[in-house]
Amino acid sequence: MQTRPARASLDASLDIPHDDPRLRYRGAVSLRRGPGWTAPWRLPREEAALYLPEGGLGRAAMPSGVRVTLRTDSSSLVCRYQADPAPTLNGPEERAHLDVVCDGRRAHTVKLETHGGDAEFRCEGLPGRMATVELWLPFYHQFRLCGLSVEAGAAVAGDDPGPQPRWVHCGSSISQGRGAASPSRTWTALVARRNGWDLTSLALGRSSGLEPMTARLMRDLPADLLTLCVGVNVQALGSHNRDALVSALVGFVRTVREGHPTTPFAVMSTITAPEREEVPGPSGMTMRECRARIRRAVTLLRDHGDTRLHHLHGPDVFGPVHTRLMLEAEGSDRLHPAADGHPVLASRFSTLLRLAGCVPTLTAAAE
Incomplete structure (x- = not known):
């Protein structure tokens, strides 16, 4: 399905403004309102800097x-929208897509225009009965919703999914979705959809360096399950040496625990990185050494009473046997799962999380 420049959408239609209270921006931490649009942000917008x-x-x-x-x-x-081009990246270009999901099943994947101006697309073949429609927004492009239109006389209401465990995940571009086929098929989206979890993703490319402000945000967000994928950018960017990494991870978890003292919490080290396993980064650590320090920090915290903290070894989730499912491009490392790799990572992550006993329990506030 292709998009086209914005124009009059339907001769007889019911328009739904971008700020209509019946629209829910699930997974957003804050909303930025502009002239005729809403942009969901995954950090508190006023303090993002x-x-x-x-x-x-x-x-x-x-x-x-x-x-x-x-x-x-x-x-x-x-759907009327604005979308901006993706940043310049090493490796294959990320195309902007949006998924239309009806009652939990992906109905359409739409290729978006990314010139920054007004555009629209139309989806036909929705169920024609009362159904929950989710627009999964692009994972590597900025997006602003200008409004929706449905058929004249159609009923419109806010969604009511019932009690869902709230999952807050923090990670790097691996978790943001790099390489996925479309937004509802990133590995985190697949995990959330298959388990019925309400996802809030704090995954940011070139981030996940155990930033204190991110720990404070995880502390303050409602959550029934917490997960953190860490290591790839710590090793690649040299943000911590061996000893500092252990201290930083201990401090990060302890900060989160101020708001969630008993919430199940899994710390996963980075998945396989074929070109970096034995090559020291700027701080002198190889990827193997980085994972060992992450395990050490989790062990220390568990030894000091945090029995609901769990460790997942990244290569057990997505390891050397899966390198054929990674993005490959001339001049760049293999760090991200390709489109066929995201479902594998999602399945392995869910299985190992369950085997570790790290499963969410609905709190009274979420019911």
Whole structure:
């Protein structure tokens, strides 16, 4: 399905403004309102510079894991939007896609225009009965919703999914979705959809360096399950040496625990990185050494009473046997799962999380 420049959508339609209270921006931490649009952000917008002081604020406005939801009995839907180009990346270009999911099943994957101006797309063949419609927004492009239209006379209501465990995940570009086929098929989205979890993704490319402000945010967000994938950027960017990494991870977890003292919490070291396993990064650590220090920090915390903290060894989740499922490009390392790799990572992560006994329990606030 292709998009086209914005124009009059339907001769007889019901327009739903971008700020209509029946629209839910699930997975967003904050919303930025502009003239005729809403942009979901995955950091507190007014303080975003405190989280990413060296730049990269655009990543906070990339709505990985965010879905705009409503219930309607319309058999068609028009979406008006603005989307910006992805940043320059090493490796294959990320194309902007949006998934339309109806009652939990992906109905359409739409290729978006990314010229930054007004555009729209139309989806036909929706159920035509009252159904929950989710628009899974692009994971590597900024996106602003300008509004929706459904058939004249159609019913529209806010979605009501019932009790769902709230899952907060923090990670790097591996978790943001790099290489996935579409937004609802990133590995984190697949885990959330298959388990019925309400995902909030704090995954930011070139981040996940155990930033204190991110720990404070995880502390303050509602959560029934907490997960952290760490290591790839710590090793690649040299943000911590061996001893500092253990101290930083201990401090990060302890900060999160101030708000979630008994919530199940899994720390996963980075997945296989064929070109970096035995090559020292700027701080002198190889990827293997980095994983060992992550394990050491989790062991220390468990020895000091945090029995609901769990460790997942990244290569057990996605290891050397899976390198054929990784993105490959001339001049860049193999660090990210390709489209066929995301479902494998999702399945392995879910299985090992369950075997570790790290499963969410609905709190009274979420019920």
